[in-house]
Every structure is written in C-alpha cells, then in structure tokens.
Amino acid sequence: MNGGQTMTTHALLQLALRSAAVGYVSLLILFPLAAIAHQSFVGGIGHFIQDIATPQASSALALTLEAAFITTVINALFGTLSAIVLVRYEFPGRWFLNALVDLPFAIPTLVVGLMIAAIYGPTSILGVWLQQGGVTVLYNKPGIVLAMLFVTMPFTIRSLQPVLMELEREQEEAAFTLGANPWTTFWKVTVPSVLPGLLTGVFLTFVRALGEFGSIVIVAGNIPMKTQVASVYVYGEIESYNPQGATSVSVFILLISFLVLILLERLTRPPGERMPRWFRWSKRPLSIIRPSEIG
C-alpha cells in the first residue's frame, strides 16, 4: 500500500463521515426549521402580526415573557447564592445538595408538574395554608413560575460552579498587591471573570423557561387569557387544526430565543474578538452549553 492510496482512502473516509454528520443534522434539525420558516412565509408578515395580536395569543405571549422574566431573576439570585455556597463552603449535606442540582435534568417535566400540583395544590396542607394567606399557586402565575424555576434550576448553578472553581486566587492577590481593597477587587477582578458564566446561566434559563410545556400544562391548566402560556397556546392551535396560528406564535417564540442566544454570544465573546464565533473559522467549535457543566 503506498502513501497516495492511504491518503485517498483517508480522504474518502473523512468525506463520508462529514456527509453523514451534515446529512443527519440537516434531516433532524435544519429541515424542520425550514418547514416552519416556509409555513411562516406562506402566511406573510401581515398574517404573522395578525396572528400574534389576537387577544388570546398576545396575552399568552405576554404571560410567558413575564413568568420567564420573573423566573430568570429568582434563578439568577438563588442560583448565584447556591453556586457560591456549594463551591466555597464546607457543610453537612453539601455533597447531597450538589448531586440534587442535576435532578431537574433527570425528572420528566410532566412529573415536575404533578409534584408541584400535589404539594402546592388545594389538597395539601401547604396549599391550604398558602390559600389562606391569599396566595393561589395552582392554575395561577406562582405555579407557572414555580414550574419554570424547577426545570431551569440547574442552569445558573452549573454554569457558575466551574467558573468559580477555576477563578484564580492569584488574580485577586495580584489586585491586592497593586493596592486594590477587597471590595474593588471583587468588582473589578472577580465579577468580570465570572460574568460570562453567570450570563450564560441566566440567558439559558430565560430561553428554557420560554419553551417549557410539560410541567406548565399540569400546573397552570389551559385557561385562555389567564394561565395559558405560549407553548400551551401553540398546542391548542395544533389540536384545533390551526397551523397558521401555531406557526406565528412558534416563530415569535423562536425568534426571541434566537435573539437572546445571539445577544448571549455577543456578551460572552472573549474580549478582543470582533467576529461572532459562528462566523469565524475558529478551531474551537461553538458551544453554547455543555450538558455536563449544566446537567
């Protein structure tokens, strides 16, 4: 076997692998996206606006955005706190809590809905107690936020933990030797170093919350104009054979998700790089998240 032949077989193998990968991803991801884009174009921009402006659709979208926003804020706060506590403190039960963080990735979202409905519902002591306090969780906004919080819980924690662990003590010490006090050091050195991790967690939380369906369909029910979120609305439109309405709201949600992800890329781009990663011929593949870092 001479060198020329090996090169050829090698090149052929490479080509075959590449075709398989590109073909598979196209079939699985690109074609479905193209299908919904096509459906959306068929309707045209006028229809699109009309569809999402109907009272039912617009209220579903508004509710989804609002709940996702609240979820993101709570998740960012408690996620950051949890990540710091889990990384920096030694305490009984730390290992246990740390392992639990992955649980929302392992539990079916539908089961999440059932759990929240059970414990915060009108039949449980906690639910009754909350009800007396004037807080209705089930078939109400708090339930939606709780469901979203549960399924997005790992994002902030898991994207902050590695950054916090890798945070070089040396960088903070360098700032000290240059005369910076702990407060200045925290804001000028620590925060900028962990910011990309935090932003990744926060933005992914928002996107994930926007699309959540399984848990919310149980917890929130399907009351139009009141507890119907976008994904439930889309499901309803599909069930009632209205592909156009489903398409418009879907595309709207997809567009927001993509915009958020593009913004995330822009914000977490390594300093000094002008081009977004997906335009560059970079050696490093674009990786928005690595599941094990998050789940």
Added chain:
Amino acid sequence: MMRRLFIGSVWLYFALLLIGPILYLAVQSFNEGIVAFWNEVTKPEALHGFTLTLEITAIVLVVNLVFGTITALVLVRQHFAGRTMLSGLIDLPFSVSPVIAGFMLILLFGPETILGTFFGTLGVKVLFAMPAMVLATLFATFPFVVRELTPLLQTIGTDAEEAARTLGANEWQVFLKVTLPMLRWGFVYGATLTVARAIGEFGAVLVVSGNILMLTQTATLHIYQSYVDFNYVGANAVALTLLAVSFAILTVLELAKAKAAATVA
C-alpha cells in the same frame, strides 16, 4: 453569621423547590395503599406505555450514539466551510420548545408536504406513529452526546491516536482501541442524559403521536391522560415509577462524574 444565613437559604431554596415536592409526590402515590399503586402501575395501558417508552429510548440511544460520535469527530477534527454553522445547529434543540419541535415535524411530514407525500406513497406512516415519535425524541436529545464528546475530543487531542498509528494500528483499530476508550466517560454521561431526556420527553411526543391509547401512548403520555381523566392515583403512581428511574439516572451521572474526574486527575 453570614455563612449560616447563606447555607440556610440554599437549603430552604432546595427544600421548597426540589426536596419537598419530590417527597410529597412519593407520599401521595401511596395514599390509596400499596395495592392501588401496584394495580395502577401494572395496568395494561401503563405497561404498554412503559414498553413503548423503552423501545423509543433504545432506538434513540443507539442512533444518537452513532451519529453523535460521528458528528463530534467531524466537528473537532475536520475543517470545512459551514463547520461553525453545523456547530450552531447542534445546540438549537436546547432552545426550542418541545411543542414547537413537534409542530415543526408535523409541518415537515404533513400529508401535503413533499416528504409526507413521499412516505405516503411508500405506505410508511410517519406522523401519529413510531417514526415521528422517534424523530421528535431524537431532535430533543441530539445535542447531549455531541456536546459531551466535543470538549473531550479537543482535550485528548490526536497524540495517542498518532502513537497507535506509528505502532501499526489501522484506522478502525485506532478508533476502537484508542479513541473510544478515552471517550468512555463522555459516552456514559451523554448516554445517560439522552436516556433521561428520552424517557421524560413529553411535549414533542404529545404533538406528533396523536396520543392514541394502547398504540402511541408512552409512559409520560399515559400519566398525562390519567391526570386529565382525574385518575390522580394512576398519574402519581406511574410518575413515581419514572421518578425512581430519574434517581437511578442521577446516581449514574454522579458516579460518571466522579470516575471522569478521577481519570482526568
């Protein structure tokens, strides 16, 4: 003082959000006694749901491992136009709502589309049948294996593979004896996440399956059906079974993490 406050609030956060609901569901499932629980879990509809979920999960796992590995290898080792575009596409399923994912499949394979007509003339039923359910689950789980393997492939580099080649191993031997073993914890991790997601997938499968009793009703769909029919004991019983599976999965994840950390160190 601050320390106590922080640790306390984290415990409370976890208790209210995770631990409480899980324990309560477990208690609720046995509300009507263990016999009722057993009857619900062994009902023909429930058993059919478990079997279907298992079948779909098995198919999805195999396909994902094969194509996930190929895609990760291509992504890390090959440079070609559109490579970063491909990379971007892989992450997409993470950010697409399951309902929308299912809906996209309906639009793609609906009776009036090219693909729909094509499969229709072949006599293959895609929508409201196994193929669409598998496709929907594949869509949702595709990133897991790829995204576990790509960073690993980048870290391990090609040194060991080249060493194997200098020792006379052919490409297939290199792959089987060097590349695969080095990736093993990535595989375990990616596969476990895939299984977890495949078992738990609901929205996309609900949309494309038609939710037909004893035919296209997976375990999660069966839970949903029971809940909608006010059979809370049934819903909770099957849910608790899946929850037990989740804990098994979590254990595997933790073990894989520990092993992987030990291997790297």
Added chain:
Amino acid sequence: MKIEVRGLTKQFGSVQAVSGVSFQVKEGELLGLLGPSGSGKTTVLRSIAGLETPSGGDIYIDGKRVNDLSVQDRNIGFVFQHYALFKHLTVFENIAFGLKIKKWKPAEIEQRVAELLQLMSLDALEHRYPHQLSGGQRQRVAIARSLAPRPSVLLLDEPFGAVDAKVRQELREWLIRLHDHLNVTSLFVTHDQEEAMEVSGRIIVFSKGKLEQIGSPAEVYEEPATEFVARFIGAMNILEGRVLNGVVKIGSLEFPAPNLPDHVSVQVGFRPYYVKVSEDPQRYRQTATLRHIYFLGVAYRLEIETAEGLILRSRMNKEEFRQYRFEVSQPVSFAVTHFRFLPQEGMPFPSPTPPQLLDAGPFTP
C-alpha cells in the same frame, strides 16, 4: 537594610512550612531564594508581600515593621508564576490597574504605561488581551504591571517557571538588565539552581522550611555550608567513611583528618573537576576503570569505577579532554585534588571546614 526578616515561622495546619528564618536584603540587591519545591521559599516571599500571615517572627521593609500592614499598604510589586493577568483587561489596562487604584491622573497613567511598554518591549501589544499573547509576553506584562506603581520592593515567585527553556533564558537576561536599569530591590524565588546562580547577586538556599545558607553564587557553590547545599547546588561526589587515627579511609582513597576524633563517621565531598583522570595508569596514585563518557557541550564528564565499586564523577574541559585518548572500559589512574568534610548534624566540628588540598602526585609504589 531594605528588607529584614527575623525569626519567621509559618504553620499550615500541622505542617511547619517555615521555621525560624532570618535574613536581610540590602537596598538595590537582586536576591534569589532557592530551594526544592516545598522548601518554604514561596511562603517566605508571600509573607514579605503580606499575602500570608506569619505564625511568628517579624518582617521589616525600609526599617518599618510591616506585620500589621495589609498587602495593599506595603507598596510591593509581586509577579506571580502563572502571570495572574486580568483576562478581561487589555495589556494597557493591566499595567494601568494599580495606577488607577492609586488615583493617578489619566495623563500620568498614560505616560507611565507608555514608559513601561517601551521598557519591556511591549509597544505594539498594548491593545491585546492576555489570551492573545505568548508566555514570554505575558510575563513581561506581569512584570510591567507590578513595576508601574513604583513599588519599593519587587517580589517574583518562580517568574520564569511557566515558559519554555529558550524564553526562560531571554526573560532571565531581561530581569538582570531591568534590575541594572531600575535598581529596585528584588527578591525572586526559583527551584532552578542554574537560574539562581546566573541571575542573583546573592542566593538564599532553603530546605524543609529552614535557611541553609546565604551567600554569593560563588560562595554557595564553592563553600557549601551544609550537606544539603552541597548536594543541591552543582554536582558533587559524596563518600561516607569513619575517622581512624586521623585519616578517613574509603576504599583505597585516604583523606587526612588530623583534627577529628576517632570513630566519627563523616561525609567527604569533592566537585567532579577536582577528580583528575588519566589514561596513563602511572600518572596518578589511584586506579579505576572508565565506565562512561558524557559529552556536555563545553565539557566532558567521565564516570569511573574503582576496584571496590566506588563510582566517581570527573569533569574536564574540551582542551583537557583532547590531550587524552579515553576509551570506555579502559583502566585509568585518578586522583582527588581537593576535598572537604561536609557538615552534618551532630558534627563535632564547626562548619564549614575549609577545603583541603590532597597530593595528586604520581603513583609511587
């Protein structure tokens, strides 16, 4: 005295990292702290900086006790082994960081940074980020950053440990020139004896948290105060034996020890270049077999084995080597021209003993 350390001790849990170290550093000195890893040298440096709190002892900078001063107030420059550059800031911003903290005026900052950029040959790189620089460039930025606020003392922790050999050599020369130019009192930690010898005016050798010796490179090399220093710095033949009737006999080698009491066990040390070897079996008093010849570039090292199985190393320069026609396995004659008794714990004589000359003369039966 610029820096004075008195009885410094540091305990990490049950580990005694530094025990009772005292030394002084003169104004403008370039001093190397040398020792294997875990010898406590970095802990000493970090204690001077204020990054570690000593368990005991005092530290003075400019005659002022600084134990209770925070890092921020000690006015020291610190260079970290792994650069510790701020990844989110450009080269310019990194260097300007300390000046901004100290509230310098923008124009002054601009000028000072430009000065340092030029001094460290970083002119074209001021807008780059750390991840866009090579290892050598990063370390130069780190040095520039530490020098910017005009520290009274510059402390460097293994400054060249993270770069490859060639860049390390360049950076050493940089540091020497920089020190000549700025004359700032500098302490640097290294585990590389060659680096310590080349760069420092004086060296402090550490082992197991204790100060072993302090002196010029030549002193430390020629007159090692302890067995550890002898073994750690440069190559040395070390043999063990017992004193009997004023002589230490090791195999066929004899070392006179007129002042030592009988039956004391001692270590005899001699540098390889004090071992003379000849292919002529009659030339020197002792005989051995040549085992290996190592070519070291500027010199050769010979390994010889005596009839009793003692293995000794000899070193000779190229010119000397060329006078002979050595072949491996051939019988040779040799002599040890200088030796010293190495100080050991419990030795009955003060250390170090002066080097002693031996008669290298021809073999006389």
